[in-house]
Amino acid sequence: MELQKPRGTRDFLFEEMKERKYVEGTLRGVFETYGYQEIKTPLFEDLSLFTLKSGEGIMEQIYHFKDKGGRDLALRPELTAPVARLYINQLQKVPKPIKMYYFGSCFRYERPQAGRFRQFWQLGCELIGGKSPDAEGEVIAMAAHSLEKIGLTDFEIHIGDLGIIRGILNQAQLEDQDQIMALIDKGDVEELKSCLERVETDQKYKDILLNLIGVQGHREVMEEVREILEDYPDASKSLQELERLLDVLESFGFSNYVVNLGIARGLDYYSGTVFEIYVHGLGAQKQISGGGTYNLIEVFGGEKVESTGFAFGFDRVMEALKQQKSTLPLAKTVEVFVAPVSPEMKFKSFEIADKLRKEGIATETDLAGRKFKKLLSHANNLGARYVVLVGARDLEQGHVTIKDMDSSLQEQVALEEVVNLLVSKIRR
RNA sequence: GCCGGGGUGGGGUAGGUGGUUAUCCUACGGGACUGUGGAUCCCGCGACUCGGGUUCGAAUCUCGGCCCCGGCCCCA
Numbered sequence: 018m019e020l021q022k023p024r025g026t027r028d029f030l031f032e033e034m035k036e037r038k039y040v041e042g043t044l045r046g047v048f049e050t051y052g053y054q055e056i057k058t059p060l061f062e063d064l065s066l067f068t069l070k071s072g073e074g075i076m077e078q079i080y081h082f083k084d085k086g087g088r089d090l091a092l093r094p095e096l097t098a099p100v101a102r103l104y105i106n107q108l109q110k111v112p113k114p115i116k117m118y119y120f121g122s123c124f125r126y127e128r129p130q131a132g133r134f135r136q137f138w139q140l141g142c143e144l145i146g147g148k149s150p151d152a153e154g155e156v157i158a159m160a161a162h163s164l165e166k167i168g169l170t171d172f173e174i175h176i177g178d179l180g181i182i183r184g185i186l187n188q189a190q191l192e193d194q195d196q197i198m199a200l201i202d203k204g205d206v207e208e209l210k211s212c213l214e215r216v217e218t219d220q221k222y223k224d225i226l227l228n229l230i231g232v233q234g235h236r237e238v239m240e241e242v243r244e245i246l247e248d249y250p251d252a253s254k255s256l257q258e259l260e261r262l263l264d265v266l267e268s269f270g271f272s273n274y275v276v277n278l279g280i281a282r283g284l285d286y287y288s289g290t291v292f293e294i295y296v297h298g299l300g301a302q303k304q305i306s307g308g309g310t311y312n313l314i315e316v317f318g319g320e321k322v323e324s325t326g327f328a329f330g331f332d333r334v335m336e337a338l339k340q341q342k343s344t345l346p347l348a349k350t351v352e353v354f355v356a357p358v359s360p361e362m363k364f365k366s367f368e369i370a371d372k373l374r375k376e377g378i379a380t381e382t383d384l385a386g387r388k389f390k391k392l393l394s395h396a397n398n399l400g401a402r403y404v405v406l407v408g409a410r411d412l413e414q415g416h417v418t419i420k421d422m423d424s425s426l427q428e429q430v431a432l433e434e435v436v437n438l439l440v441s442k443i444r445r
Numbered sequence: 446g447c448c449g450g451g452g453u454g455g456g457g458u459a460g461g462u463g464g465u466u467a468u469c470c471u472a473c474g475g476g477a478c479u480g481u482g483g484a485u486c487c488c489g490c491g492a493c494u495c496g497g498g499u500u501c502g503a504a505u506c507u508c509g510g511c512c513c514c515g516g517c518c519c520c521a
Contacts, residue, residue: 021494021512077446078519095521123521128446131515139521203519304521330521358480393482408480420481427481 025127025135035347037335040167041120044140044329047163051155053118053142058099060122064089066098069317078125092124097286097313097326100143105319113146113322120331132302132333141328145314149323150258153290153310154265156325160294160306161271168343169296169334172305174273175233176262176292177280179309180255181246182229188249189222201230202281225249230279236263238276255289262290286313292327296337305333348379352443354396355382358389358408366407369417372436378443397422403439 022028029037045055064081080092093099096119108115120140129135142159144152157174164172182201186194200209206227213223228245232238239260246253259276266274280291291309299305308327315321338345353373357366366382373380381399383392396404406418406427417435420427430438 024512125520127519128517129513133520137521141521301516302521307521328521333521356481388478389480390478390482395482397482404482406480410480418480422482425482 023135025129027134027136031350032347036338036345037331039345039347040335040338041140041331043167044163045118045120047159047166048118048142051116051159053116056100056103056117056119057121058093058096058103058119061090061092062099062102064091066102067091067094069098078127080124080126094125095123096121096139096141096328097143097311100326101313101317101319101324104143104145104314105317108145109319114152115145116142117145118142130302131300132330132336134332138331139328140331140334141308141326143324143326145324146322147325149289149310149325150262150265152323153325154262154269156308156327157262157266157274157292158269158271160292160308160327160329161273163329164294164334167334167338168345169337169341171296171298171341172337173275173295173297174271174292175275175277175280175295176259176266176290177277178255178259178262178290179281179287180258180289181242181252181278182226182281184252184255185222185225185229185249188251189218191216191218191222197226198281201279206230232276232278234276235274236276239263242278259290286311286316288312290325294329296333296340298340299333299336302330302333302336305330305337349400349402350379351381351396351399351401352378353380353403353405353439354392354399354401355380355405355407356389356392356396357383358406360386362407362409362412365412366405369405369407369435373439376436376440378439403442405435405439 064079067079068076079094082090084090100117100119104115118141120138122136122138124136126135127133142156144156147153147155157176161174179198182198183194186197191197197209197212200212209230210227213226216223225245229242232242239256242256243253246256263274263276266272277293280293287309289310292307293304294306295303296305297303306327306329308325310323310325312321312324314324355366355370355373357363363383370380370382381396381401383395387395393404402422404420404422406420408418411417411429412432415432416429417432418427419430419435419438
């Protein structure tokens with residue numbers, strides 16, 4: 018094979034595309050019932066859009082190039098920045114809150130792996146100008162409802178708040194906060210411990226920090242955290258906000274969350290509530306979604322406005338469904354096959370196919386000049402539910418024959434009744 | 446970028462200590478079968494990832510590239 022697709026990219030064939038379209042359509046449907054409207058931004062942007070917010074890790078993975086005019090451009094590695102750019106360009110004076118969603122591919126130059134590709138799809142949303150914790154709660158509830166709607170069951174939504182840990186770090190007046198946050202995000206407790214040992218500050222801060230990042234559980238863990246944070250006003254305030262968020266979430270009908278104060282997230286622009294969704298069993302790439310509240314718009318020079326968003330790693334959602342062995346309700350490719358019994362019946366077959374298609378019925382007929390016997394076999398392979406047999410003998414009496422491929426029963430039908438009959442059978 | 450495992454017709458595979466025409470299943474095209482399918486039989490089509498090395502001879506041994514799979518890093 019001399020022609021190969023680029024490393025880390027995929028071709029999707031018929032069945033897989035059907036599954037992806039089903040999931041995409043279902044998720045869009047959920048987003049739209051929450052009042053989100055779709056937007057679409059360019060596949061490439063000015064490189065500076067992605068360098069401005071200094072996600073250093075992402076910089077190494079960016080596909081960038083110069084166009085013929087010498088402009089530095091980049092294939093988008095993520096979609097939050099383009100959406101923030103769009104907001105600043107066009108939407109600042111639109112009534113708040115603004116609810117937008119998107120579905121599109123992103124590109125990162127990394128080592129392909131299970132659930133990781135160089136071109137991958139994200140389906141996500143941004144809610145700009147809502148007030149915490151109501152907006153955050155609704156966003157997280159929507160994420161949960163989305164997954165329920167596509168039939169995914171074994172996911173976990175972990176919710177944390179960066180304000181709590183930052184509150185401690187600030188009160189401890191620690192330097193190298195970024196490094197510490199990175200270690201927390203990584204979940205590398207040993208490395209974090211040795212890092213903290215090198216830092217000069219009161220031991221009590223270190224203890225609290227190590228204590229906090231281990232906190233994981235349902236509502237009941239809030240009580241102990243509250244005690245731990247008694248003497249730390251900033252962190253306590255964040256904790257109260259987190260509790261209010263849980264109230265909101267429960268009233269929006271989702272209570273199966275996990276409070277996890279060890280979530281930090283890689284991107285620097287997150288500020289308050291953060292959440293991640295995991296599906297265990299996906300291996301190293303178990304995270305199917307991540308999001309939270311961020312201040313990217315301010316970073317880009319817009320007026321400060323509260324924004325919350327998240328994105329599903331669409332490919333990982335598909336992988337999770339596959340692993341869960343879900344059978345998705347997929348549409349048939351072909352409902353009806355119109356089979357000319359002999360070559361002279363070709364035009365009559367085309368006429369019938371045309372009428373069925375204009376009624377919106379997926380119809381196939383013979384374009385390969387197959388013999389009649391092969392046509393039935395072919396119709397069977399296509400999964401057609403009905404075959405219309407168009408033959409000279411029937412036609413002399415103004416009939417055709419409709420064969421039900423499941424039951425093998427067939428009936429003669431007057432030519433002018435065929436379309437109506439099939440429409441009513443299929444729509445039933 | 447680093448570490449490990451792989452790459453044989455469209456899909457799935459056998460062969461692997463070097464030696465005739467590279468095995469089988471499936472799919473595909475045709476026929477047995479000129480108005481009845483998913484059965485059977487026959488015929489056909491079609492592959493050793495690419496390049497170098499060792500050798501009389503390489504799918505097989507060896508080196509390198511490319512790609513795939515898994516892990517690290519990072520992330521979705």
